[in-house]
Amino acid sequence: MDALEFREIFQDRTETAGFEGMRGVMEIIEDVRRDKDAALRSYTEKFDGRAPGTFRVPPEKLKASYDALPEDRRRALEKIRGRIEDYQRMIRYEDRDDGEFKYVYHPLEKVGVYVPGGTALYPSSVLMTVVPAMVAGVDEIHVVTPTFEDSNITFAALHICGVENVYTVGGAQAVAALAFGTESIPKVDKIVGPGNYYVALAKRLLFGEVGIDMIAGPSEILIYVDEDVNVEAVVYDIFAQSEHDKNARTFLLSEDQEIIDRIEDRMRDLIDRQPRAEIIKQSIDNNHYAVVDSRQSLLALVNHIAPEHVSVQHRDADMIIRNIKYAGAVFEGYYSPEAIGDYAAGPSHVLPTDRTGRFSHGLNVNDFLTSHAVISLTEDTFGDIAESAMTVAEQEQLDAHYQSLKIRTE
């Protein structure tokens, strides 16, 4: 397989700009902006089939969900919270100061986090979105999440993160509520977190009105293996990717056709025993297994696709990984399967998909900071550059700019 063939594959997946869906979502946003809670109620009734009294979850309920969680699950979530905290602290930006120029970072004041729900519950997603915001030092974290028959695990995870502001509302309407504020949900400065198609469209439409992290689509992984790889481990890595949802997909690459055949054979042996075999079967139809003929062409492919996850289980992993420019996250070696990143390694599992890793990055503590320059010139530095600035001001015919500089040279 060469770069061109791969490009074709990606071409197929490229979404349309999504403007059809957007027009519908615009109406939802306009309604929520105008009618606030009343619109939220009516859309929740329409889309979720329930008529909520209030949206806010009482903090006692979050605590009660935590208390009801078995001890080992609590401990697991708490341990993971600690890991994420440590990692996010490590990569947090620091202020710069060289006297005349400072560059300073401050946490955002109010952040909205969308936690998906509806069809499944992922306490890990709570930790992977909320903990980076906590580490940044965000003043207020407001979480919206659609209800589920039993949201207790989500609630318990929120309690572990110390979140007190939780609202059971989902979809584009929840995003609009966070962007403009309603009687029960405050306007926030930035909205983050993964969601369905309509949530993604609402986030696109509200970019600039509020801060938005990124627009993520179905999950994907590129796995590169050598012939000595543990076949069964790779099979489960592929199944793990596939069980997320039927649109997930895997690219399995190697220099060696035989190892690919062995992995495919073993997949066939094991697939029917998987609890989520139905989803896995649909999803593996999206997969691609291919021999790549050179290291160079492997790297060209990876950097072109910028896969959400890249797992390199190959004796030359270190050298290969040094040359990866674009990816959501890179996993090196046998003891860094993608599944450990989904839960516990430290970096958030909220990552760019569908080639957007070429310009965006996984959610992290720094997405919850904003920054600005402080300019404090000395008279000498000002004197050194004022003339050049005045020359350009003249050229741009901005005379008051010129005078504002000139007066200070006198």
Add this chain to the structure above:
Amino acid sequence: MDALEFREIFQDRTETAGFEGMRGVMEIIEDVRRDKDAALRSYTEKFDGRAPGTFRVPPEKLKASYDALPEDRRRALEKIRGRIEDYQRMIRYEDRDDGEFKYVYHPLEKVGVYVPGGTALYPSSVLMTVVPAMVAGVDEIHVVTPTFEDSNITFAALHICGVENVYTVGGAQAVAALAFGTESIPKVDKIVGPGNYYVALAKRLLFGEVGIDMIAGPSEILIYVDEDVNVEAVVYDIFAQSEHDKNARTFLLSEDQEIIDRIEDRMRDLIDRQPRAEIIKQSIDNNHYAVVDSRQSLLALVNHIAPEHVSVQHRDADMIIRNIKYAGAVFEGYYSPEAIGDYAAGPSHVLPTDRTGRFSHGLNVNDFLTSHAVISLTEDTFGDIAESAMTVAEQEQLDAHYQSLKIRTE
């Protein structure tokens, strides 16, 4: 004036979500996506009243424009380019590596820069958008700019930045061309730079399809002065803000009513001598002059508004500035007037406006990088966290995730 009154002022300015204009811009984008250069040609004819043969400016023309520029203007632009380079290098992010976790940055491959034109030419805007991309190490920089009767200054500035790919096309159609690619303009990974209302709408609509820097509106400044300030210098600072365009505005604040009165008086004396008096007169109608009663209320206002520019010409500037959390850029003292930032200080003058500084930052070198985590766990670290991860995987009923971890603990 207290925080509440200020909030009212800002409420007035808050734009609607802009969906009316968006619907028209969607059509432009869809047309360009489908018909490429043909659509670009037809929109350029419709909106700019000219029928372009080709869009690409021959590189010889860029060079010729540079050669034609008077020596002092060339030198001024080159000196400024050097200043911007130095500053952007200083704040560039660096890779982190603690062994098991790396966090790495790479320059984007292809970037599109929108350089406004049409009614005026700003070589400074070329430098302030293109130089940060150069310093990041972007492979290809593609610049779009509407034509002007004489674009030579822009062309010369582009030549100084070493840009070779310049296309004379503007508006939403130019943004769409960069997002999807046409026969003559390549698809890029990210689009940056200020533009008019339609450019801003196109950037909002294409967020996620490509990277987008920010959505900026009319310019604004908050100036805080003490009673010893140089009155005439402040008058020119205000005029400099006002001469940009009729929607620009200034907030002039002090503890002292008398100094505000003196500044206003002097503005009246000088206004009719200003070459751009007509624009200034319209724009100063947007201004607000007010006494703030406490340091605390000043800071509450600044952090609420997050003004594009904050100029503190006050004996306690240092202490005040330490407490500013949100702003586009902060200018400290007499020798750092905002005009020096517009041209030559180093940070880009492309800054967030209209309260968006609460979640976004001025354009800089780091906006032209993307980043990802590399996870390389040792067997020990994996062993330490695998159990917690497996517990959560079970809880989420993702059995293949569980197996992918389990097999590696055996």
